[in-house]
Amino acid sequence: MRMLALHLGVLAVLAAAQFLLPAYHHTNAARIMVLAVYAIGYNIAFGYTGLLSLGHALFFAAGMYATGLLVDRGGEPWLALLAGLVAGGAVAGAVGLLALRTAGPAFMIVTLMFAQAFHLAILYWGGFTGGDEGFTLSGAARRLGPLDLADPTTRYFVALALVSVAMLGTLALVRSRLGRVLVAVRENEERTRMLGYDTFRAKLLALMLSGLASGAAGSTYGLMFGYVGGSFAAIQYSILPLIWVLMGGAGTVxxxxxxxxxxxxxxxxxxxVTTASQAVVGAALIGLILFAPRGILGTLRERGLRGLP
Known part of the structure; x- marks a missing residue:
């Protein structure tokens, strides 16, 4: 109950921030919450199951393009949003059936290859997908019934609702029997298999749940900010969630x-303040590896907050 209260408290702070943040940070907060859902999806695969993937941009972009292309061609936004969510999970399942036959560096390379193939396909069929320039979504395409996602307040609360579902869903997952099996697979897959668990099935489920969250983040991001582009399928968007999870703490909600x-x-x-922002990011990551190799919350859990999920 303490852990549930902690997570609900964080969500309450985010809800209160809607009324306190200036316009610039208000928009940033909405963007961060949607991208955090993407990171939460990545954390299910990497943080809890030990699947180091470099192909998650495929799932994020699959959700974004499934939704964006449907609404751009006159589809119902609610159905398009659902299609994006399903696309992320379905693509993750299809990739997992092949990629999970490998392990370690081979799994990382295979997922990277699938993501790069999808990125190249977006560029090749630019007449249909918009290519690297992408395409914008009209205001009408961004209305979910009475909800206008072009409105900053509506956009903020939709982002808050999405991150709430993802966060509390992950909390429920890690407390469940499946969640404990996933952690066991991460810690010692061979021993978990010897205990009678189907580790391939567990990893496939983890990857599909991860793809589902990533697809939901991608589809919502496209609708909220009115843009769908090939850059979201590039390798950068596979590396970013890894960095976010490592910094915050892999295997923490x-x-x-x-x-x-x-x-x-x-x-x-x-x-x-500088054009060398990536150098600053690199220095921060080096400091993280040296002083908090388990991430901020992972290190705090190791040093005292034992019950942090």
């Missing part, structure tokens, strides 16, 4: 949100 917020503002603030 709140870590992805914390890491996404810190990295977003680290890049934002350093870009305002």
């Amino acid at each position: 709140l870590g992805p949100l914390l890491g996404t917020a810190l990295m977003f503002y680290l890049i934002d603030l350093s870009s305002s």
